[in-house]
Amino acid sequence: MTRLDPLASLTAHMQALVAACPQSFLYVLVDGAMLSPDDPDRHVLSERGLPLMPTQAQATPDQYWALPHLIPLTAREVGGEGLALRTSMRWASEADAASWLASSWDRSVLVAALRARLWVQIDERMGAVLRYSDARVLPVLARVLSLEQRTEFFAPLDAWWYMGRSGNIEKLDLAISSAPRPVFAEATLCLDETQQAALQEAAEPDAVAAILRQESPEFLQLQRADRHEFVCRSMAAAKQWKLQSTLALAQYSLMALELGEGFAQTPQWAPLMEDVRAGRLSLAQAAERGGH
Structure with missing residues (x-):
């Protein structure tokens, strides 16, 4: 645009x-x-x-x-x-x-x-x-x-x-x-409940972005028009691994910024992320084992 x-x-x-x-x-x-x-x-x-x-x-x-x-x-x-x-x-x-x-x-x-x-x-x-x-x-x-x-x-x-x-x-x-x-x-x-849910869902990417602004210089280097799209993509990817909390979504997004958006599919990270999806590891534990 x-x-x-x-x-x-x-x-x-x-x-x-x-x-x-x-x-x-x-x-x-x-x-x-x-x-x-x-x-x-x-x-x-x-x-x-x-x-x-x-x-x-x-x-x-x-x-x-x-x-x-x-x-x-x-x-x-x-x-x-x-x-x-x-x-x-x-x-x-x-x-x-x-x-x-x-x-x-x-x-x-x-x-x-x-x-x-x-x-x-x-x-x-x-x-x-x-x-x-x-x-x-x-x-x-x-x-x-x-x-x-x-x-x-x-x-x-x-x-x-x-x-x-x-x-x-x-x-x-x-x-x-x-x-x-x-x-x-x-x-x-x-x-009503549907309206409340829609407003809460729309606010979720901004809550994640607020954490990224504080924690990631790489995020601030993105153009304004690209930040929201990146957060939405990262959140969608994170939820495939059953990550739901704002902090977990933000941590996954931080990892995507530093390691690349496809990091979870790489040989190094895929087994760890499967453990995250199965509930055997938290994302923080997986990050520590992956050397992040």
């Missing part, structure tokens, strides 16, 4: 929307939990960000930096100038920590609505926080919701853009009902 200049692509999307919908305002949505504590531009959150917190909870000072933040964009920034938009582009590229919203709603109502949407119901007695500010969750979330749920959940938005796995700017397919959008300011999303 051809990689486009993401900043130019995003500003073109934004300018086209504002031209067609002048009453719409533009924002950066930042997932503070995904930013490094040492990020040189994290101060932008405290200076310009509107913190979001589930309505059922209160933020402590220690939690503040981990909250999602909504940053309003100025007309100048929509034109590609200024710190906030360029910084958000880096955050999106390095950590999937930023996406971009357009909404015609009054800002205070929008903030309240986004706060409410952080809280989801997963059964009659239990709720959970939905980190939709993690840009990797967005396309999966939009895909698993019913039409009625999408219409309610995305009611505040005119558009939502994110950086895809390829590094290109993608526009989220809101796919909402064509009927007039009511103001679902206090909407509570209820996810």
Whole structure:
């Protein structure tokens, strides 16, 4: 896939929307939990960000930096100038920590609505926080919701853009009902077991990738567009050997990076991996016996 200049692509999307919908305002949505504590531009959150917190909870000072933040964009920034938009582009590229919203709603109502949407119901007695500010969750979330749920959940938005796995700017397919959008300011999303499983399955490669980013210089040398595909291939290969836990999948992926993706089929490793599949050895024990 051809990689486009993401900043130019995003500003073109934004300018086209504002031209067609002048009453719409533009924002950066930042997932503070995904930013490094040492990020040189994290101060932008405290200076310009509107913190979001589930309505059922209160933020402590220690939690503040981990909250999602909504940053309003100025007309100048929509034109590609200024710190906030360029910084958000880096955050999106390095950590999937930023996406971009357009909404015609009054800002205070929008903030309240986004706060409410952080809280989801997963059964009659239990709720959970939905980190939709993690840009990797967005396309999966939009895909698993019913039409009625999408219409309610995305009611505040005119558009939502994110950086895809390829590094290109993608526009989220809101796919909402064509009927007039009511103001679902206090909407509570209820996810059934199938929807929960789909979101958890989609998050698994990112959990493995997070370990690889910490442990493997080779992984960081891969192009952004190649990292997710590599992790998915390695996970599929690992599961053929009955490896299931996130740590085991990550360890197998680390070995694939260092030894080559076909290492488990080589004469040196195939007998050891058969012992792993049979439960006679853990992957760590097999790695030790193989001299890794």
